[in-house]
Amino acid sequence: GRSVRFAAEKTPAIMAATVETVTVDLDVTVSSPATFFGFADSKKGEGSKKSVKSFSVTGKVAGADGEEQDFEVKDCSYIVGGTKYASRKAIKKAIGDLTFSGCSMTIEVGHRPWGYGGGGGGGG
Numbered sequence: 451g452r453s454v455r456f457a458a459e460k461t462p463a464i465m466a467a468t469v470e471t472v473t474v475d476l477d478v479t480v481s482s483p484a485t486f487f488g489f490a491d492s493k494k495g496e497g498s499k500k501s502v503k504s505f506s507v508t509g510k511v512a513g514a515d516g517e518e519q520d521f522e523v524k525d526c527s528y529i530v531g532g533t534k535y536a537s538r539k540a541i542k543k544a545i546g547d548l549t550f551s552g553c554s555m556t557i558e559v560g561h562r563p564w565g566y567g568g569g570g571g572g573g574g
Contacts, residue, residue: 469560478550480538490557503560509553514546
């Protein structure tokens with residue numbers, strides 16, 4: 451049993467070197483941010499050579515009836531109270547005017563593997 455526990459302790463240290471997690475608060479409306487990916491990308495740091503590996507958003511959203519439900523964006527799905535939607539507009543269609551609150555985004559940022567992206571680059 452000892453070796454398993456040792457391995458479990460080692461793994462996060464290795465991961466931490468290549469992937470970091472950033473959590474930021476954000477104001478969400480039906481049209482803002484324009485894209486969550488673009489927002490995530492803007493938060494990885496100026497001139498960062500890293501790329502956004504994944505992101506998720508959690509918070510609350512209330513529809514026209516004012517009832518708050520859990521709101522989540524994960525794997526390109528928008529989830530409200532357990533129901534998946536394709537977009538914020540689709541949510542609005544389903545539950546009326548949206549009021550988002552307490553939203554935050556967790557972004558996983560990682561180094562690009564060697565030889566990936568950033569090729570060419572010539573010209574001015």
